[in-house]
Amino acid sequence: MKYLDPINTQAWVELKKHFEQIKNVHIKDLFYNDSNRFEKFSINFDNQLLVDFSKNRITSETVNKLLQLANEMKLKSSIQSMFNGEKINYTENQPVLHVALRNQIDKKMIVHGENIMSCINKSLKKMQIFSELVINKIWIGFSNKNITDIVNIGIGGSDLGPHMVYDALTPYRNYLKVHYVSNIDGSHLLNVLKKVNPETTLFIVVSKTFTTQETMINANSACNWLLKYAKHKKFISKHFCAVTMNIQKAKSFGIDEQNIFELWDWVGGRYSLWSSVGISIMLSIGFKNFMKLLEGGHAMDRHFLETDFKKNIPVLLALISVWYNNFFRMETEAILPYDQYLHRLPEYLQQANMESNGKCVNRNGKLVTWQTGPIIWGKSGTNGQHAFYQLMHQGTKIIPCDFIAAINSHNELDDHHKILLSHFFAQTKALAFGTNSDIIFNDFKNDIEFKNHALPFKVFLGNRPTNSILLKKVTPYTLGLLLALYEHKIFTQGVIFNIFSFDQWGVELGKILSKKIFVKLNKTLNISSYDSSTENLISYYKQWKE
Numbered sequence: 001m002k003y004l005d006p007i008n009t010q011a012w013v014e015l016k017k018h019f020e021q022i023k024n025v026h027i028k029d030l031f032y033n034d035s036n037r038f039e040k041f042s043i044n045f046d047n048q049l050l051v052d053f054s055k056n057r058i059t060s061e062t063v064n065k066l067l068q069l070a071n072e073m074k075l076k077s078s079i080q081s082m083f084n085g086e087k088i089n090y091t092e093n094q095p096v097l098h099v100a101l102r103n104q105i106d107k108k109m110i111v112h113g114e115n116i117m118s119c120i121n122k123s124l125k126k127m128q129i130f131s132e133l134v135i136n137k138i139w140i141g142f143s144n145k146n147i148t149d150i151v152n153i154g155i156g157g158s159d160l161g162p163h164m165v166y167d168a169l170t171p172y173r174n175y176l177k178v179h180y181v182s183n184i185d186g187s188h189l190l191n192v193l194k195k196v197n198p199e200t201t202l203f204i205v206v207s208k209t210f211t212t213q214e215t216m217i218n219a220n221s222a223c224n225w226l227l228k229y230a231k232h233k234k235f236i237s238k239h240f241c242a243v244t245m246n247i248q249k250a251k252s253f254g255i256d257e258q259n260i261f262e263l264w265d266w267v268g269g270r271y272s273l274w275s276s277v278g279i280s281i282m283l284s285i286g287f288k289n290f291m292k293l294l295e296g297g298h299a300m301d302r303h304f305l306e307t308d309f310k311k312n313i314p315v316l317l318a319l320i321s322v323w324y325n326n327f328f329r330m331e332t333e334a335i336l337p338y339d340q341y342l343h344r345l346p347e348y349l350q351q352a353n354m355e356s357n358g359k360c361v362n363r364n365g366k367l368v369t370w371q372t373g374p375i376i377w378g379k380s381g382t383n384g385q386h387a388f389y390q391l392m393h394q395g396t397k398i399i400p401c402d403f404i405a406a407i408n409s410h411n412e413l414d415d416h417h418k419i420l421l422s423h424f425f426a427q428t429k430a431l432a433f434g435t436n437s438d439i440i441f442n443d444f445k446n447d448i449e450f451k452n453h454a455l456p457f458k459v460f461l462g463n464r465p466t467n468s469i470l471l472k473k474v475t476p477y478t479l480g481l482l483l484a485l486y487e488h489k490i491f492t493q494g495v496i497f498n499i500f501s502f503d504q505w506g507v508e509l510g511k512i513l514s515k516k517i518f519v520k521l522n523k524t525l526n527i528s529s530y531d532s533s534t535e536n537l538i539s540y541y542k543q544w545k546e
């Protein structure tokens, strides 16, 4: 089967022409010319989530042409293929079924001839029993004390999602404290071990493959640390559990089979927080809240699957992103949560998007000649305002942004939240509309020096696009909505780019080379086999190593 490239669609040709007509149109004019712009370009999802995409450099014509692109790229049937469990992760010969993990209506989902819903439900039950034993202080450590601290050892998708949700749902947490260790830098693990007591700490080794070097080394060191106190290997079963697909490896590590939570090859690491990879989330917010998170994810799945593309939030946001990335050649997108508890969202979405869509080969195995995944970055508001917003407002680069906030805070402290949101609204307005020299000039009309010299520096040109995403409140349900929204946005982008979004071969080369270099770092003999830069870096390592 030959897949169509986006540049070979009729819509692409038309979008190129349309771009030439619209590229200099200012957002402020789009608003002045259309008093219904907000109504046209915003979607209220069930009074829980509002997406306002009116402050973008788009018209109805742009949206129509982008929708035509989605149709020509057969987005509808691609979505159905994912939900039907077809092997859309072609290079790994796997289906992609994170949507099954939150399939709350228990609709049959067949993989290799089996209904996977029974494995999913069994796994959820096992997670529930386990988390309730720990939360209810029935699970005890080697000295008969109950557990107070959980250490999640994992990296990438086995860390970023759970860690982000753990922070986002802080108000729902119980007494258990979860620590996340990901980096192979020993400082990460040691800093956590300094804070916890071996008698009351439970380690969860989360690794789909159970071969990831960082996770295995950290897990081994954590186990050695525990055994220094517990003295006997039999106690590993009281302090270690695992989440993995590789049951054999987890068992050889010494983890009791009872304490192994299963994972499946049809769940990608960066889409896995909804599975047993999210056990640290369930331990901290309890089973019911975890189920609410899944419920939110499922509600967005249905919206994505069933809603006409004209009103389909992930589809529209993805298409707008393609528009900027490919036609305006804007290379990055900023994620700006105006909510302290959502501060890890940019980092989480960075992996989700960049590991999925950072590809340069199309589904036919040919190099692409168009732009694929954007660079994702960001920071929580208002901290970002005091760091990089200068460039966003007045720099030479234009950065489409997603502003995200909740209308109701979990911590109503004086006017903090009102002020926070006033910044959100002000920033999106300033970015879109800017301010012209007349207004500034009027403010300073008696100041001749200003008039002559300072004016250009004070002008905000505006025309900088943003999406505003408002949640009624950050709850497990609305967080589920938001995360699934982004997952489906990424999926849609991948289909339009004609790439495979669910593999990540680009992480392999560095891993292979690091193993070879590790051997060289240990050797006293110098055998040159690399380029002069790498050789000299290795040689400096050996000279300076104390």
Ligand SMILES: O=P(O)(O)OC[C@H]1O[C@](O)(CO)[C@@H](O)[C@@H]1O
Pocket: 155, 156, 157, 158, 206, 207, 208, 209, 210, 211, 212, 215, 269, 270, 355, 504, 507
């Ligand atoms: O869960 P594992 O197998 O340890 O993998 C961790 C991470 O490593 C990657 O494979 C590559 O960075 C990610 O996709 C994954 O989330």
